[in-house]
Amino acid sequence: MSVFAHLVEQLAELLQPLFHTSATAAAIVLFTALVRLLLHPLSRAAARGRRARAELRPRIAELREKHAEDPQRLQKAVMELHARENVAPLSGLLPGLLQLPAFFLLYHLFSDASIGGTANELLTHSLLAAPLGGRWADALAGGGVFGPAGLVYVALFVLVAAVAAFNHRRARSAAAENPVTAAAGDGGQVPGLAAVGKVAPFLSFFTLVTVAVVPLAAALYVVTSATWSAWEQCALHR
DSSP states (O other), X not given: OHHHHHHHHHHHHHHHHHHGGGHHHHHHHHHHHHHHHHHHHHHHHHHHHHHHHHHTHHHHHHHHHHTTTOHHHHHXXXXXXXXXXXXXXXXXXXXXXXXXHXXXXXXXXXXXXXXXXXEOGGGGOEETTEETTOOHHHHHHHHOTTSHHHHHXXXXXXXXXXXXXXXXXXXXXXXXXXXXXXXXXXXXXOTTHHHHHHHHHHHTTHXXXXXXXXXXXXXXXXXXXXXXHHHHHHHHTO
Protein backbone atom coordinates (compact mmCIF):
# COMPACT_ATOMS: atom_id res chain seq x y z
CA MET A 1 0.00 0.00 0.00
CA SER A 2 2.86 2.39 0.82
CA VAL A 3 4.47 1.73 -2.57
CA PHE A 4 1.19 2.27 -4.36
CA ALA A 5 0.50 5.46 -2.39
CA HIS A 6 3.95 6.74 -3.36
CA LEU A 7 3.19 6.01 -7.03
CA VAL A 8 -0.05 8.01 -6.88
CA GLU A 9 1.74 10.88 -5.13
CA GLN A 10 4.49 10.93 -7.75
CA LEU A 11 1.96 11.03 -10.59
CA ALA A 12 0.09 13.82 -8.80
CA GLU A 13 3.30 15.86 -8.49
CA LEU A 14 3.89 15.54 -12.22
CA LEU A 15 0.35 16.69 -12.99
CA GLN A 16 0.15 19.44 -10.35
CA PRO A 17 1.19 22.30 -12.70
CA LEU A 18 -1.76 21.45 -14.97
CA PHE A 19 -4.46 20.38 -12.50
CA HIS A 20 -3.44 22.17 -9.28
CA THR A 21 -5.60 20.97 -6.34
CA SER A 22 -7.20 18.24 -8.48
CA ALA A 23 -3.83 16.77 -9.47
CA THR A 24 -4.37 13.59 -7.41
CA ALA A 25 -7.70 12.98 -9.12
CA ALA A 26 -5.97 13.46 -12.48
CA ALA A 27 -3.27 11.01 -11.34
CA ILE A 28 -5.95 8.39 -10.68
CA VAL A 29 -7.37 8.89 -14.17
CA LEU A 30 -3.88 8.58 -15.64
CA PHE A 31 -3.17 5.48 -13.55
CA THR A 32 -6.40 3.90 -14.81
CA ALA A 33 -5.46 4.69 -18.40
CA LEU A 34 -2.05 3.06 -17.87
CA VAL A 35 -3.68 -0.07 -16.44
CA ARG A 36 -6.06 -0.28 -19.40
CA LEU A 37 -3.19 0.29 -21.82
CA LEU A 38 -1.29 -2.62 -20.27
CA LEU A 39 -4.40 -4.80 -20.62
CA HIS A 40 -5.07 -3.74 -24.20
CA PRO A 41 -3.30 -6.78 -25.71
CA LEU A 42 -5.69 -9.00 -23.77
CA SER A 43 -8.63 -6.94 -25.00
CA ARG A 44 -7.41 -7.39 -28.56
CA ALA A 45 -7.11 -11.13 -27.97
CA ALA A 46 -10.63 -11.19 -26.56
CA ALA A 47 -11.89 -9.37 -29.66
CA ARG A 48 -10.16 -11.95 -31.87
CA GLY A 49 -11.81 -14.66 -29.79
CA ARG A 50 -15.24 -13.13 -30.39
CA ARG A 51 -14.56 -13.04 -34.13
CA ALA A 52 -13.41 -16.67 -34.01
CA ARG A 53 -16.57 -17.67 -32.15
CA ALA A 54 -18.62 -15.85 -34.77
CA GLU A 55 -16.97 -17.97 -37.46
CA LEU A 56 -17.96 -21.10 -35.54
CA ARG A 57 -21.64 -20.19 -35.41
CA PRO A 58 -22.68 -22.19 -38.50
CA ARG A 59 -20.97 -25.29 -37.12
CA ILE A 60 -22.51 -24.74 -33.67
CA ALA A 61 -25.91 -24.43 -35.33
CA GLU A 62 -25.32 -27.83 -36.96
CA LEU A 63 -24.39 -29.33 -33.61
CA ARG A 64 -27.47 -27.78 -32.02
CA GLU A 65 -29.65 -29.42 -34.65
CA LYS A 66 -27.84 -32.74 -34.36
CA HIS A 67 -28.07 -32.90 -30.56
CA ALA A 68 -31.38 -31.09 -30.10
CA GLU A 69 -32.69 -33.79 -27.78
CA ASP A 70 -29.52 -34.16 -25.70
CA PRO A 71 -28.43 -30.83 -24.11
CA GLN A 72 -25.52 -32.39 -22.21
CA ARG A 73 -24.11 -33.95 -25.37
CA LEU A 74 -24.56 -30.62 -27.13
CA GLN A 75 -22.58 -28.78 -24.47
CA LYS A 76 -19.79 -31.35 -24.66
CA ALA A 77 -19.69 -31.19 -28.46
CA VAL A 78 -19.52 -27.38 -28.47
CA MET A 79 -16.73 -27.35 -25.90
CA GLU A 80 -14.80 -29.95 -27.92
CA LEU A 81 -15.23 -27.78 -31.01
CA HIS A 82 -13.84 -24.77 -29.16
CA ALA A 83 -10.88 -26.86 -27.98
CA ARG A 84 -10.11 -28.13 -31.49
CA GLU A 85 -10.25 -24.61 -32.91
CA ASN A 86 -8.25 -23.17 -29.99
CA VAL A 87 -11.06 -20.78 -29.07
CA ALA A 88 -11.46 -19.87 -25.38
CA PRO A 89 -15.14 -19.11 -24.60
CA LEU A 90 -14.28 -17.13 -21.44
CA SER A 91 -11.33 -15.15 -22.80
CA GLY A 92 -13.42 -11.98 -22.93
CA LEU A 93 -13.67 -11.95 -19.12
CA LEU A 94 -9.92 -11.70 -18.49
CA PRO A 95 -9.47 -7.91 -19.00
CA GLY A 96 -12.21 -7.20 -16.48
CA LEU A 97 -10.98 -9.71 -13.91
CA LEU A 98 -7.40 -8.46 -14.08
CA GLN A 99 -8.55 -4.93 -13.26
CA LEU A 100 -9.94 -5.96 -9.89
CA PRO A 101 -6.60 -5.77 -7.99
CA ALA A 102 -6.03 -2.17 -9.14
CA PHE A 103 -9.58 -1.21 -8.18
CA PHE A 104 -9.30 -2.73 -4.70
CA LEU A 105 -5.93 -1.06 -4.17
CA LEU A 106 -7.48 2.32 -4.85
CA TYR A 107 -10.50 1.46 -2.72
CA HIS A 108 -8.36 0.66 0.32
CA LEU A 109 -5.88 3.45 -0.34
CA PHE A 110 -8.67 6.02 -0.05
CA SER A 111 -10.54 4.24 2.74
CA ASP A 112 -7.80 3.62 5.29
CA ALA A 113 -7.00 6.42 7.73
CA SER A 114 -3.34 5.39 7.93
CA ILE A 115 -0.77 3.75 5.66
CA GLY A 116 2.35 2.13 7.05
CA GLY A 117 1.63 3.52 10.50
CA THR A 118 1.37 7.16 9.37
CA ALA A 119 -1.63 9.34 8.55
CA ASN A 120 -2.97 8.86 5.04
CA GLU A 121 -2.27 12.23 3.43
CA LEU A 122 -4.10 11.21 0.26
CA LEU A 123 -7.38 11.61 2.12
CA THR A 124 -6.78 15.36 2.21
CA HIS A 125 -6.93 15.59 -1.59
CA SER A 126 -10.06 16.30 -3.58
CA LEU A 127 -11.62 16.67 -6.99
CA LEU A 128 -12.87 20.25 -6.99
CA ALA A 129 -15.02 20.34 -3.82
CA ALA A 130 -15.39 16.57 -3.39
CA PRO A 131 -12.86 14.71 -1.16
CA LEU A 132 -11.32 11.70 -2.91
CA GLY A 133 -11.92 9.61 0.19
CA GLY A 134 -15.56 10.67 0.48
CA ARG A 135 -18.67 9.02 -0.85
CA TRP A 136 -21.87 10.26 -2.46
CA ALA A 137 -23.67 10.02 0.90
CA ASP A 138 -21.11 12.44 2.34
CA ALA A 139 -21.69 14.85 -0.55
CA LEU A 140 -25.45 14.69 -0.01
CA ALA A 141 -25.05 15.36 3.70
CA GLY A 142 -22.66 18.24 3.05
CA GLY A 143 -24.69 20.21 0.54
CA GLY A 144 -27.27 18.08 -1.20
CA VAL A 145 -27.43 16.83 -4.78
CA PHE A 146 -26.52 20.21 -6.24
CA GLY A 147 -24.06 21.27 -3.58
CA PRO A 148 -20.39 21.83 -4.50
CA ALA A 149 -19.43 18.18 -3.89
CA GLY A 150 -22.78 16.86 -5.11
CA LEU A 151 -22.27 18.43 -8.54
CA VAL A 152 -19.06 16.41 -8.99
CA TYR A 153 -21.12 13.24 -8.55
CA VAL A 154 -23.84 14.53 -10.85
CA ALA A 155 -21.21 14.93 -13.58
CA LEU A 156 -19.92 11.40 -12.97
CA PHE A 157 -23.43 9.93 -13.01
CA VAL A 158 -24.22 11.69 -16.29
CA LEU A 159 -21.02 10.36 -17.87
CA VAL A 160 -21.62 6.81 -16.61
CA ALA A 161 -25.24 6.87 -17.77
CA ALA A 162 -24.18 8.04 -21.24
CA VAL A 163 -21.55 5.28 -21.51
CA ALA A 164 -24.00 2.66 -20.22
CA ALA A 165 -26.69 3.74 -22.70
CA PHE A 166 -24.14 3.60 -25.53
CA ASN A 167 -23.03 0.09 -24.51
CA HIS A 168 -26.62 -1.08 -24.14
CA ARG A 169 -27.58 0.23 -27.56
CA ARG A 170 -24.51 -1.37 -29.10
CA ALA A 171 -25.25 -4.73 -27.42
CA ARG A 172 -28.86 -4.65 -28.64
CA SER A 173 -27.70 -3.90 -32.17
CA ALA A 174 -25.33 -6.87 -32.05
CA ALA A 175 -28.12 -9.08 -30.73
CA ALA A 176 -30.44 -7.93 -33.52
CA GLU A 177 -27.81 -8.84 -36.11
CA ASN A 178 -27.32 -12.30 -34.60
CA PRO A 179 -30.63 -13.27 -32.96
CA VAL A 180 -29.88 -16.99 -32.81
CA THR A 181 -26.54 -16.49 -31.11
CA ALA A 182 -28.00 -13.93 -28.72
CA ALA A 183 -30.70 -16.36 -27.71
CA ALA A 184 -28.23 -19.19 -27.10
CA GLY A 185 -25.35 -17.19 -25.64
CA ASP A 186 -22.15 -16.19 -27.40
CA GLY A 187 -20.52 -19.51 -26.69
CA GLY A 188 -23.39 -21.55 -28.09
CA GLN A 189 -24.65 -23.57 -25.11
CA VAL A 190 -21.40 -23.36 -23.12
CA PRO A 191 -22.49 -23.58 -19.46
CA GLY A 192 -23.10 -20.16 -17.92
CA LEU A 193 -22.46 -18.10 -21.06
CA ALA A 194 -26.13 -17.94 -22.05
CA ALA A 195 -26.96 -16.25 -18.75
CA VAL A 196 -23.98 -13.90 -19.12
CA GLY A 197 -25.11 -13.02 -22.62
CA LYS A 198 -28.57 -12.03 -21.38
CA VAL A 199 -27.28 -9.91 -18.49
CA ALA A 200 -24.27 -8.32 -20.23
CA PRO A 201 -26.19 -5.47 -21.97
CA PHE A 202 -27.32 -4.19 -18.55
CA LEU A 203 -24.05 -4.54 -16.63
CA SER A 204 -22.88 -1.04 -17.52
CA PHE A 205 -25.80 0.44 -15.59
CA PHE A 206 -24.59 -1.23 -12.38
CA THR A 207 -21.60 1.12 -12.60
CA LEU A 208 -23.96 3.84 -11.36
CA VAL A 209 -24.42 1.93 -8.10
CA THR A 210 -20.67 1.41 -7.76
CA VAL A 211 -19.96 5.11 -8.23
CA ALA A 212 -22.54 5.95 -5.58
CA VAL A 213 -21.16 3.70 -2.83
CA VAL A 214 -17.35 3.57 -3.19
CA PRO A 215 -14.84 6.34 -2.32
CA LEU A 216 -14.61 8.99 -5.02
CA ALA A 217 -11.08 7.86 -5.97
CA ALA A 218 -12.33 4.35 -6.71
CA ALA A 219 -15.33 5.82 -8.53
CA LEU A 220 -12.95 7.74 -10.80
CA TYR A 221 -11.22 4.47 -11.63
CA VAL A 222 -14.55 2.83 -12.49
CA VAL A 223 -15.75 5.74 -14.61
CA THR A 224 -12.46 6.06 -16.50
CA SER A 225 -12.28 2.32 -17.12
CA ALA A 226 -15.88 2.15 -18.33
CA THR A 227 -15.30 5.04 -20.73
CA TRP A 228 -12.10 3.43 -21.99
CA SER A 229 -13.93 0.12 -22.54
CA ALA A 230 -16.62 1.78 -24.65
CA TRP A 231 -14.02 3.49 -26.83
CA GLU A 232 -11.87 0.36 -27.04
CA GLN A 233 -14.72 -1.89 -28.13
CA CYS A 234 -15.69 0.55 -30.86
CA ALA A 235 -12.09 0.66 -32.10
CA LEU A 236 -11.67 -3.13 -32.03
CA HIS A 237 -14.97 -3.91 -33.77
CA ARG A 238 -14.92 -1.37 -36.57
